[in-house]
Amino acid sequence: MYGQYIADGTIDAPLLLVGDLSAANAAVLIDAFGRLASGQTDSVAVHHLLGWEPRDRLSLEAVAVGQDAGCAFATGSDFQLRCLLHPRTWDQIVGLLAPFARSRAPGHAHQYLSQHGPVTWIVSTDSAW
Numbered sequence: 201m202y203g204q205y206i207a208d209g210t211i212d213a214p215l216l217l218v219g220d221l222s223a224a225n226a227a228v229l230i231d232a233f234g235r236l237a238s239g240q241t242d243s244v245a246v247h248h249l250l251g252w253e254p255r256d257r258l259s260l261e262a263v264a265v266g267q268d269a270g271c272a273f274a275t276g277s278d279f280q281l282r283c284l285l286h287p288r289t290w291d292q293i294v295g296l297l298a299p300f301a302r303s304r305a306p307g308h309a310h311q312y313l314s315q316h317g318p319v320t321w322i323v324s325t326d327s328a329w
Contacts, residue, residue: 201225202253203246203260204327205281205319213320216260216271216281219327225251226300226323236264237291264290270317283314283321297323 201221209215221229228251232244246252246260257279269284285293293313300309300323310324322329 201251202255203258203281204255205258205279209329210320213315213318215329216283216319216321217327217329218260218321218323220253221300221323221325222251223301223303226297229323230294230297230301233262233290233294233297236262236285237287237294239264239287262290268314268316270314271319271321272317273319281319283317285314285316289314289316300325 202219204217204219206215206217228249232249235241236244243261243263246262247254259280261282263282263284264287265284266286268286268289271281271283274280274282296311296313308326308328310322310329312320312322314321
């Protein structure tokens, strides 16, 4: 899996695409975001998780906060994205990722994870959405 920022990703907003998501990658994300949802941790450096392939120096931090703020670049950075979401929202994202962790027929699948904040976040089994 990899992360890519696409400035003209959607009509309404730029896009954070986590692409080439495999069942194993989805399981890693589910575990990490489940820890945010349960309060076991306050933040996860997604770009350090097993299976992440660096691209364009992009880093992604997932953070549990009191109110959904969504995904945006960290202040003063052009490559560090932070997704600030309530633990309840992280739990919903775990549910959205669950189908990706199961074996499935070959082909394209994608899911919007968050449209909070200035950057829309999506996962895809390839590089399309």
